[in-house]
Amino acid sequence: MSRKKYPFDYIKYEVDREAKIATVTLSNPGKKNATPFWGEEQLLDTIDAWEKDDDVKVVLIRGEGDNFCSGHDLNGYFDGFGVRSKTKDRLANRHQLMLERDLRQVWRRLFFSLKPTIAEVRGHCIELGNALQACCDITIAADDANIGNLGQVAGISGITIIRLYAHLIGYKRTREMMTTGRTWSGREASLIGLINRAVPSEELAEAAMAEARRIAILPIDGIVMGKAYTHMVWESMGMGQAFTESYFGHAFGLKLKFEDGEFAFFKEVREHGAGEAVKKRRAHYEPLGGFGPRAEARIVPSREKPE
Numbered sequence: 001m002s003r004k005k006y007p008f009d010y011i012k013y014e015v016d017r018e019a020k021i022a023t024v025t026l027s028n029p030g031k032k033n034a035t036p037f038w039g040e041e042q043l044l045d046t047i048d049a050w051e052k053d054d055d056v057k058v059v060l061i062r063g064e065g066d067n068f069c070s071g072h073d074l075n076g077y078f079d080g081f082g083v084r085s086k087t088k089d090r091l092a093n094r095h096q097l098m099l100e101r102d103l104r105q106v107w108r109r110l111f112f113s114l115k116p117t118i119a120e121v122r123g124h125c126i127e128l129g130n131a132l133q134a135c136c137d138i139t140i141a142a143d144d145a146n147i148g149n150l151g152q153v154a155g156i157s158g159i160t161i162i163r164l165y166a167h168l169i170g171y172k173r174t175r176e177m178m179t180t181g182r183t184w185s186g187r188e189a190s191l192i193g194l195i196n197r198a199v200p201s202e203e204l205a206e207a208a209m210a211e212a213r214r215i216a217i218l219p220i221d222g223i224v225m226g227k228a229y230t231h232m233v234w235e236s237m238g239m240g241q242a243f244t245e246s247y248f249g250h251a252f253g254l255k256l257k258f259e260d261g262e263f264a265f266f267k268e269v270r271e272h273g274a275g276e277a278v279k280k281r282r283a284h285y286e287p288l289g290g291f292g293p294r295a296e297a298r299i300v301p302s303r304e305k306p307e
Contacts, residue, residue, distance in 0.1 A: 008159035010039040011046050012064070020057040020216040021209075022050045022115075025064050032070035032124050039073075040106040047109045056222050057223055058215040059113070060208055061136060061257075062120040068145070069129030074274035100250050108243040111135040112231050114224045115213050120208035121145050122201060125184065137212060137227075139195035141281055142204045147194060153285055159250050163242035181285070187287030190283060194279040 012025040023044055050056045063069055091111050108118065110132065117132035121141035130149050133139045141147065154303040165174040170274055176182065186198035199207045215223070234240065258264035263284045268277035 004045070006038055007036070007040055009042075010036055011042045013046050013049065015050075015053065015056055017055040019213065020055060020220075021212045022053070022056040022059045024059060024061045026062070026069050027064040028073065029063075029065040029067070031073055032067040033065070033129075034070045034073040035128050036073045040103055043106050044109060047106070047113060047130060050115055051113065056115055057218065057220050058118065058212045059114045060118050060120060060206070060212050061132065062205075063123070063129075065123075067123030068119070068121040068125040069123040071127030071129060071150075074269070074278070078249075102242050104250075107131055107135050107255060108240070110165075111234075111239070111243070114227050116223060116227065118208055118211055118215075119195075120204060121147065121186065121195065122204055126150065131161055133195065134161065134168060140204065140208045140211060141189060141195050141198050142201035143185065143187040143198040144201060145186035145189070145198070146183050146187045147186065148177050148181075149182040152179055153181030153281070159246065161242045162215070163244045163245060164239065165194075167237075167239070167292050 008028075010028055012027050013022065014025075015022045024043075026035070026039075028034055028036065028039075050059050071210040107191065116138070119136040119139040119141075121129075121133055121139055122145055123142075125133055125141070125145055125147040127149055130147055133147070147205075160178070162174060162178070164176070169177075173192055184192065184194060186195065189195045190198040258267070262280065265277055265281055268280050272280075
């Protein structure tokens with residue numbers, strides 16, 4: 001692990017050297033484990049640690065408390081991107097692109113990790129949280145988890161690792177998620193292929209650990225070589241391009257121009273702070289159904305017949 005000092009340990013990292021299982025806990029429970037501006041750098045340090053450790057055959061990623069990850073800690077990110085600045089030109093395009101590229105490295109490194117990764121998801125798994133679970137090899141979630149992206153509702157252009165989501169859930173559901181900001185319950189997410197499976201919340205920790213133990217008994221050379229070969233296949237399908245598209249698209253999306261009468265999220269952040277801006281955003285979209293699990297919908301998997 002890096003000896004670099006961070007304001008607090010967002011990443012808690014433990015290795016059970018007998019079981020050959022590493023556990024990564026995202027720890028910011030007061031903000032539903034939202035990731036601080038430097039949190040992705042700390043996660044990159046952690047990926048370096050497990051990649052080089054032969055006592056780690058599989059990595060289990062979870063959130064502290066009742067949530068996986070609710071996205072980015074908006075206050076820190078807005079400071080980093082200069083959103084609070086009242087000057088017309090807040091951040092040069094080249095500087096923003098470099099910043100975006102560096103922040104997105106954690107997604108690429110997680111997706112192409114040579115050690116298998118399992119996301120144990122409960123509660124909110126939104127925006128960055130959803131990207132992290134999507135980049136893991138296996139995701140097991142509580143059936144009442146809240147999974148998805150706010151997309152254009154978040155105040156930018158609905159840009160993320162679109163290519164990866166399209167492979168997982170298809171074009172139409174990806175566009176639905178990114179355009180409307182609706183999210184899926186764990187059960188719904190398992191039916192559309194966004195995650196592997198959903199279990200009752202009280203069984204989640206046991207189910208995720210059982211999956212990790214199944215992998216940990218395999219020979220480590222086979223694990224690493226198998227993942228490396230899989231990565232070659234993913235690259236041939238253009239999956240690596242998803243991360244380049246994401247950082248460029250996000251930088252471009254932060255430069256939206258809002259017309260009169262449109263809800264300008266970043267303007268609200270600049271004038272009233274992130275907390276108040278989020279409240280106003282929710283109030284703005286609530287009359288149209290807001291965002292969150294679509295309780296009125298029942299997704300029927302192909303193996304079932306509609307009632």
